[in-house]
Amino acid sequence: xxxxxxxxxxxxxxxxxxxxxxxxxxxxxxxxxxxxxxxxxxxxxxxxxxxxxxxxxxxxxxxxxxxxxxxxxxxxxxxxxxxxxxxxxxxxxxxxxxxxxxxxxxxxxxxxxxxxxxxxxxxxxxxxxxxxxxxxxxxxxxxxxxxxxxxxxxxxxxxxxxxxxxxxxxxxxxxxxxxxxxxxxxxxxxxxxxxxxxxxxxxxxxxxxxxxxxxxxxxxxxxxxxxxxxxxxxxxxxxxxxxxxxxxxxxxxxxxxxxxxxxxxxxxxxxxxxxxxxxxxxxxxxxxxxxxxxxxxxxxxxxxxxxxxxxxxxxxxxxxxxxxxxxxxxxxxxx
Amino acid sequence: xxxxxxxxxxxxxxxxxxxxxxxxxxxxxxxxxxxxxxxxxxxxxxxxxxxxxxxxxxxxxxxxxxxxxxxxxxxxxxxxxxxxxxxxxxxxxxxxxxxxxxxxxxxxxxxxxxxxxxxxxxxxxxxxxxxxxxxxxxxxxxxxxxxxxxxxxxxxxxxxxxxxxxxxxxxxxxxxxxxxxxxxxxxxxxxxxxxxxxxxxxxxxxxxxxxxxxxxxxxxxxxxxxxxxxxxxxxxxxxxxxxxxxxxxxxxxxxxxxxxxxxxxxxxxxxxxxxxxxxxxxxxxxxxxxxxxxxxxxxxxxxxxxxxxxxxxxxxxxxxxxxxxxxxxxxxxxx
DNA sequence: CTGAAAGCGCTAACAT
DNA sequence: ATGTTAGCGCTTTCAG
Numbered sequence: 001x002x003x004x005x006x007x008x009x010x011x012x013x014x015x016x017x018x019x020x021x022x023x024x025x026x027x028x029x030x031x032x033x034x035x036x037x038x039x040x041x042x043x044x045x046x047x048x049x050x051x052x053x054x055x056x057x058x059x060x061x062x063x064x065x066x067x068x069x070x071x072x073x074x075x076x077x078x079x080x081x082x083x084x085x086x087x088x089x090x091x092x093x094x095x096x097x098x099x100x101x102x103x104x105x106x107x108x109x110x111x112x113x114x115x116x117x118x119x120x121x122x123x124x125x126x127x128x129x130x131x132x133x134x135x136x137x138x139x140x141x142x143x144x145x146x147x148x149x150x151x152x153x154x155x156x157x158x159x160x161x162x163x164x165x166x167x168x169x170x171x172x173x174x175x176x177x178x179x180x181x182x183x184x185x186x187x188x189x190x191x192x193x194x195x196x197x198x199x200x201x202x203x204x205x206x207x208x209x210x211x212x213x214x215x216x217x218x219x220x221x222x223x224x225x226x227x228x229x230x231x232x233x234x235x236x237x238x239x240x241x242x243x244x245x246x247x248x249x250x251x252x253x254x255x256x257x258x259x260x261x262x263x264x265x266x267x268x269x270x271x272x273x274x275x276x277x278x279x280x281x282x283x284x285x286x287x288x289x290x291x292x293x294x295x296x297x298x299x300x301x302x303x304x305x306x307x308x309x310x311x312x313x314x315x316x317x318x319x320x321x322x323x324x325x326x327x328x329x330x331x332x333x334x335x
Numbered sequence: 336x337x338x339x340x341x342x343x344x345x346x347x348x349x350x351x352x353x354x355x356x357x358x359x360x361x362x363x364x365x366x367x368x369x370x371x372x373x374x375x376x377x378x379x380x381x382x383x384x385x386x387x388x389x390x391x392x393x394x395x396x397x398x399x400x401x402x403x404x405x406x407x408x409x410x411x412x413x414x415x416x417x418x419x420x421x422x423x424x425x426x427x428x429x430x431x432x433x434x435x436x437x438x439x440x441x442x443x444x445x446x447x448x449x450x451x452x453x454x455x456x457x458x459x460x461x462x463x464x465x466x467x468x469x470x471x472x473x474x475x476x477x478x479x480x481x482x483x484x485x486x487x488x489x490x491x492x493x494x495x496x497x498x499x500x501x502x503x504x505x506x507x508x509x510x511x512x513x514x515x516x517x518x519x520x521x522x523x524x525x526x527x528x529x530x531x532x533x534x535x536x537x538x539x540x541x542x543x544x545x546x547x548x549x550x551x552x553x554x555x556x557x558x559x560x561x562x563x564x565x566x567x568x569x570x571x572x573x574x575x576x577x578x579x580x581x582x583x584x585x586x587x588x589x590x591x592x593x594x595x596x597x598x599x600x601x602x603x604x605x606x607x608x609x610x611x612x613x614x615x616x617x618x619x620x621x622x623x624x625x626x627x628x629x630x631x632x633x634x635x636x637x638x639x640x641x642x643x644x645x646x647x648x649x650x651x652x653x654x655x656x657x658x659x660x661x662x663x664x665x666x667x668x669x670x
Numbered sequence: 671c672t673g674a675a676a677g678c679g680c681t682a683a684c685a686t
Numbered sequence: 687a688t689g690t691t692a693g694c695g696c697t698t699t700c701a702g
Contacts, residue, residue, distance in 0.1 A: 002473075004679055015689045020681060027682095028687060050449040051389045052679035055694050060386065062429070062450075069415060070430075073610070076411035080404060083432055092446060094397070095405075095430045097418055111427060114385040115397075138337075220614070249614050256616075275408070279555070279584050281591075281616035339695055350673045355697060362698095363671055387695035390678050673702080678695105685690070 003044040012040040023048050054116060063302060064112035064120040066096045066105055068218075073274040074244065075123060078145065081295035082121060089303055091118070100125040109135055119302035121145050125187050141305035143298045146289070147188055148315065155305065156315040157298045159289040161189045164320035165196025165241070168269045168287050171322055172239045173204045176331035177267060181212035181237035183226045183247050190215065193243045193271065212237050216247070223250020224257075231258055231266075238331055239267035245276045248284055252327070263329040273323050282326035290318050338379040347375040358383055389451060398637060399447035399455040401431045401440055403553075408609040409579065410458060413480065416630035417456060424638055426453070435460040444470055454637035456480050460522050476640035478633045481624070482523055483650065490640065491650040492633045494624040496524045499655035500531025500576070503604045503622050506657055507574045508539045511666035512602060516547035516572035518561045518582050525550070528578045528606065547572050551582070558585020559592075566593055566601075573666055574602035580611045583619055587662070602663040617661035625653050 005023075009016040014033060021027040022037045029037075040046075054060045063086055067075040083093050094117065096108040105124055112120055119141035126132065129149050136142060136154055143155040172180055182197055184190040194213065201208045214230055216222035223242055230237070231254060242248035248270030252262060260266045262282060270277050273288030297316050305311055340358075344351040349368060356362040357372045364372075375381075389395045398421055402410040418428050429452065431443040440459055444467075447455055454476035461467065464484045471477060471489055478490040507515055517532055519525040529548065536543045549565055551557035558577055565572065566589060577583035583605030587597060595601045597617060605612050608623030632651050640646055 006679080016680080017682085017689055017691095018687085021688085024681080030687060033687080047445065047449050049390075049451060049679055050446075051386055051395065051451050052694090053681070054386045055384075055390050055679080055696090056681040058681095058694085070405065070418065071408075071412045071415040071610070073406075073408060073411070076408070077406045079430070080406040080432055083405065083430060092429050092431070092443075092450070094427050095414070095418060096427070097415055108427075110382065111385075114382050115427070116384060116386050253614075275406070276610075276614060279588075279611060280614055341695080351696080352673055352675095352698080353671090356672090359697080365671060368672080384695055387678090388697070390680090390695080391697045393678085393697095671702105674700090676697105676699090678697090680694090681692105683690105683692090686688080 003046050005046075005048070007044055008037065008041055008046050011044060012037045060116050060118055061091050062094060062115070062117045063091055063299075064094050064096060064108070064115075064117040065123065066098055066108055066120065067123040068100050068125060069097045070095055071097075072246065073276055074246070074272050077274060078123060078291055078295065081292045082145075082298060084292075085295045085299040089299060091299070098124040100127075102127050102131055106131060113138075113140065118306055119143070121298055121302070123147070139309055141302045143301050145294070145298055148192075149188060153313050155301045155313050157294050157301070157318070158189075158316070159294070159318045159320045161192035162196035162199075164271060164287040164289075165193035165243075166200045167196075167320060167322050168193075168241045168271065169197040169200035170204075171285070172241065172267060172269060172328065173200060173206065175239075175267065175328060177239040178206050179212075179235070179237040179239070180206070180208065181214075181230050181240040182208075182243070183214050183216065183223055183230070183240060183251055184243040185218040185222070185247065186215050190243045197241055218244060218246055220246050220250040220253070223247030224254045225250075227251040227254035228257065231255070231260070237266075239269070239328065241269050243271050245270040245272045245274045245284065245286060248286065248327075249276055249280055252280055252284075263327050267328040267331075269328055277323075277325065285325040285328040286323050287320045288323050289320055294318050338381050340381075340383070342379055343372065343376055343381050346379060347372045395451050395453055396426050397429060397450070397452045398426055398634075399429050399431060399443070399450075399452045400458065401433055401443055401455065402458040403435050403460060404432045405430055406432075407581065408611055409581070409607050412609060413458060413626055413630065416627045417480075417633060419627075420630045420634040424634060426634070433459040435462075437462050437466055441466060448473075448475065453641055454478070456633055456637070458482070474644055476637045478636050480629070480633055483527075484523060488648050490636045490648050492629050492636070493524075493650075493652055494629070494655045495652050496527035496655075497531035497534075499606060499622045499624075500528035500578075501535045502531075502655060502657050503528075503576045503606065504532040504535035505539075506620070507576065507602060507604060507663065508535060508541065510574075510602065510663060512574040513541050514547075514570070514572040514574070515541070515543065516549075516565050516575040517543075517578070518549050518551065518558055518565070518575060518586055519578040520553040520557075520582065521550050525578045532576055553579060553581055555581050555585040555588070558582030559589045560585075562586040562589035563592065566590070566595070572601075574604070574663065576604050578606050580605040580607045580609045580619065580621060583621070583662075584611055584615055587615055587619075598662050598664040602666075604663055608658050612658070612660065620660040620663040621658050622655045623658050624655060629653050
């Protein structure tokens with residue numbers, strides 16, 4: 001049977017308070033008893049119960065992580081970074097794949113609340129973000145990761161989506177592309193990336209065409225169908241900016257389907273710099289997010305908020321970076 | 336402030352025992368009081384504390400999941416399935432990326448133990464599996480997922496690695512390949528896959544060459560260098576069986592590096608049928624594991640073991656399936 | 671059908 | 687420097 005603090009206290013001939021103190025390194029304990037208790041502890045293989053201590057101490061050392069789908073490489077990579085940062089602070093992470101379904105998210109949220117997690121990271125999408133309001137009201141530490149919902153008063157850690165979109169299009173423009181399509185995922189990030197892209201076009205005096213902007217979901221299939229449709233039009237873009245790597249892969253597949261060579265017939269640029277972008281052929285040009293920095297900041301925010309519940313909500317914006325692959329090339333001046 | 340069972344009891348004019356009973360649907364409560372209590376509960380937004388109930392009830396409704404690295408697509412996909420199955424039983428999952436480092440794994444294991452998880456799924460690798468012994472001795476529900484360590488008396492859920500290797504090589508052989516290389520990851524699964532492959536060669540009266548079998552770790556880079564070395568020899572295989580998709584991607588990259596066309600110059604077959612195999616060019620032929628079935632079985636085992644601590648340890652072996660891609664082709668009879 | 675009371679294992683004053 | 691004690695929020699006999 002598992003031994004408790006009482007067993008240790010008895011065996012060591014001290015009180016449970018003393019044991020508690022040596023376990024937590026609190027209070028003043030003589031070197032001698034400390035060592036003695038310590039030795040009894042491992043003799044009995046004593047493991048303090050995190051549950052009991054959570055019930056008293058008010059800390060579970062656990063964070064909840066809501067994401068769309070852990071099987072999606074972007075989220076998996078983010079989860080890994082977040083886990084590492086959490087571990088550094090002695091926290092563990094409960095993962096929750098919501099498939100972006102509001103109801104599932106809400107269920108998970110309340111589950112996590114019942115489990116008294118010390119904070120939640122929300123990296124999934126909501127159809128109706130106002131549903132979050134009641135949770136935020138409880139002032140549980142929450143960080144929105146990689147989405148910025150301006151209407152919500154909550155800590156937010158994102159990449160600068162607008163600038164990312166801008167850089168992507170800017171790069172294409174510098175490479176001589178005037179006919180540029182965009183395949184975006186629905187949602188705030190996608191919109192910001194589009195707007196950034198549009199601005200880049202405007203700054204270069206390039207017209208963007210509404211029919212060359214497609215809003216879809218975020219699977220490979222979505223990118224595929226979106227691109228297929230866009231490229232099926234009488235006049236087709238010479239380059240496509242896909243708002244994330246999954247979509248970009250779909251676009252790539254569509255190009256192949258249509259017999260278009262990438263990058264000679266069609267340049268493609270993605271977003272996120274996930275593993276995917278590194279293994280497709282040709283290696284994707286993409287915009288990378290500094291995920292580890294973002295993860296670090298996220299965990300720090302959670303920790304700080306737990307200490308200072310009344311701290312002002314803060315929005316941190318990280319800088320995206322262009323990663324040059326081989327899915328883009330300068331356009332040969334034919335047209 | 337969060338309301339407790341006392342608040343509800345007071346507000347409803349009943350005892351906490353009664354509240355507890357309606358929350359847990361236990362005991363006999365009149366329709367009338369039940370409804371009344373229920374209404375008070377949501378009026379007060381009462382959320383039973385999972386922590387407190389765990390301290391008494393002895394269940395946390397949480398499983399621990401140890402895996403090498405959640406950022407690795409195979410594990411991410413497995414994690415997703417496991418999460419779904421766990422959720423169906425009202426359990427959540429704490430993820431732990433160990434990078435296959437024994438010390439980290441051990442730390443996580445004892446952390447999970449302190450958190451009193453109701454079971455652990457081990458899907459990572461140990462250098463020294465005997466380190467697990469002490470944990471198994473506590474008879475905490477444990478399932479080894481996708482590894483079979485015969486020396487350990489523990490529930491095990493795996494794919495038939497031997498047969499998977501056999502099928503892979505058999506397929507190559509049927510396609511006329513006589514010169515077959517293997518790039519394997521160190522560890523039991525890899526070994527079984529190799530052995531199955533070797534048997535398939537033997538059954539077809541094909542010699543396997545020791546210099547065409549490489550044991551590496553399991554990253555893309557490992558597959559790349561392993562293949563580079565193998566293909567750099569004076570006589571090269573016409574086909575390579577990579578023991579997992581990551582390695583296969585590395586092999587693919589090595590082939591490209593060497594200017595070899597896949598599949599015309601070199602056939603490649605992978606293992607796992609992860610997302611990777613679907614997006615590389617050409618689509619990888621691979622051996623798939625029935626991950627959802629395995630995940631289902633894993634969770635059921637954990638659940639059952641919790642009920643019946645003295646149940647015999649069981650080893651479940653699932654059947655692999657060949658997925659035909661375009662990275663393999665029949666050899667043109669030149670040699 | 672409902673309630674009183676004894677813990678679960680630990681922490682944190684407050685005493686000694 | 688160490689011990690006593692009162693909870694934390696809930697489950698579960700056992701009485702009523």
